[in-house]
Amino acid sequence: MKQQLIIGTRSSPLALWQAEFTKAELSRQFPDLDIQLKLVKTTGDVLLDSPLSKIGDMGLFTKDIEKHLLAGEIDLAVHSLKDVPTETPEGLMLSAFTEREDTRDVVISKNGDTIKQLKPNAKIATSSLRRTSQLLSMRPDFELGDIRGNLNTRFQKFDESDFDAMLLAYAGVHRLNFGDRISEILPYELMLPAVGQGALGIETRIDDNETREIVKVMNNQNSEFCTKAERALLRHLQGGCQIPIGAYATYTNGTLHLSAFVGSVDGKRTLRDEVTRDSVTEASQAEQAGIDLAEALLARGANEILAEIRKTC
Numbered sequence: 001m002k003q004q005l006i007i008g009t010r011s012s013p014l015a016l017w018q019a020e021f022t023k024a025e026l027s028r029q030f031p032d033l034d035i036q037l038k039l040v041k042t043t044g045d046v047l048l049d050s051p052l053s054k055i056g057d058m059g060l061f062t063k064d065i066e067k068h069l070l071a072g073e074i075d076l077a078v079h080s081l082k083d084v085p086t087e088t089p090e091g092l093m094l095s096a097f098t099e100r101e102d103t104r105d106v107v108i109s110k111n112g113d114t115i116k117q118l119k120p121n122a123k124i125a126t127s128s129l130r131r132t133s134q135l136l137s138m139r140p141d142f143e144l145g146d147i148r149g150n151l152n153t154r155f156q157k158f159d160e161s162d163f164d165a166m167l168l169a170y171a172g173v174h175r176l177n178f179g180d181r182i183s184e185i186l187p188y189e190l191m192l193p194a195v196g197q198g199a200l201g202i203e204t205r206i207d208d209n210e211t212r213e214i215v216k217v218m219n220n221q222n223s224e225f226c227t228k229a230e231r232a233l234l235r236h237l238q239g240g241c242q243i244p245i246g247a248y249a250t251y252t253n254g255t256l257h258l259s260a261f262v263g264s265v266d267g268k269r270t271l272r273d274e275v276t277r278d279s280v281t282e283a284s285q286a287e288q289a290g291i292d293l294a295e296a297l298l299a300r301g302a303n304e305i306l307a308e309i310r311k312t313c
């Protein structure tokens with residue numbers, strides 16, 4: 001039995017919260033294990049401060065930590081699952097999908113306005129194509145801009161800016177105790193979250209059976225099936241580009257339900273569809289539901305929307 005376990009994490013306050021949470025859970029279940037955190041600076045963190053950077057679902061937050069994992073300098077990596085690319089590097093695997101926090105997005109507005117209440121042509125901060133597309137499809141009048149940095153920095157910059165509102169994930173806002181700043185929790189009918197939003201993905205080396213066995217206690221089957229369905233959908237659609245796509249799965253009494261959205265960045269073309277599968281008992285069935293929904297979206301015109309986006313990415 002292993003005596004020491006080293007967790008690799010980014011050093012942002014949210015990443016540290018998530019790594020400390022993982023450490024606490026593992027310590028509770030394995031009291032004799034010596035668990036240490038190792039902070040890793042990632043390309044994504046460096047680029048956060050550069051205004052020209054285009055950061056997104058390209059593994060910029062995960063690649064550097066994965067190098068440390070492959071080199072054996074850390075035993076496991078704790079990521080926000082939504083920042084983890086759908087293709088995992090050779091030799092590594094996601095060994096646990098934690099129970100999800102509320103997966104919805106939230107509006108933080110200066111005077112407490114909801115999306116509907118915000119004034120015409122309000123200035124909204126978001127850098128995500130997914131949020132941009134869904135937001136503009138509801139409110140084409142909004143002027144969108146960008147606030148960069150980790151969550152704490154974004155709150156600080158937002159308060160000093162002339163933005164009227166910003167959009168964030170409930171999970172991060174709640175974990176860092178900014179919950180009292182939430183003006184509206186966006187219902188799934190208006191805003192589908194990012195694939196994997198609200199869950200942590202715990203990554204290990206494939207050949208490290210001992211660590212895999214230990215981190216299994218963090219796995220939540222419901223979360224695993226739901227996020228695997230969402231990730232299979234994304235893998236089937238994305239083709240190396242950051243695209244405006246949202247998805248949300250539930251898994252109750254053996255029934256998996258998956259909703260998804262694909263849209264143009266300007267929000268003028270949007271597609272939504274869903275699939276329900278009964279008697280799901282294996283992760284592979286959940287993944288198949290994701291692939292089938294992706295195919296249905298492609299057949300209904302997602303391929304044209306995506307082709308347009310790929311021209312510029």
Ligand SMILES: NCc1[nH]cc(CCC(=O)O)c1CC(=O)O
Pocket residue numbers: 080081082083151167168169170171172173196197198199
């Ligand atoms: N892309 C940044 C990121 N990665 C994970 C979270 C929050 C935690 C989560 O959504 O799981 C955030 C911030 C945000 O989108 O508001």
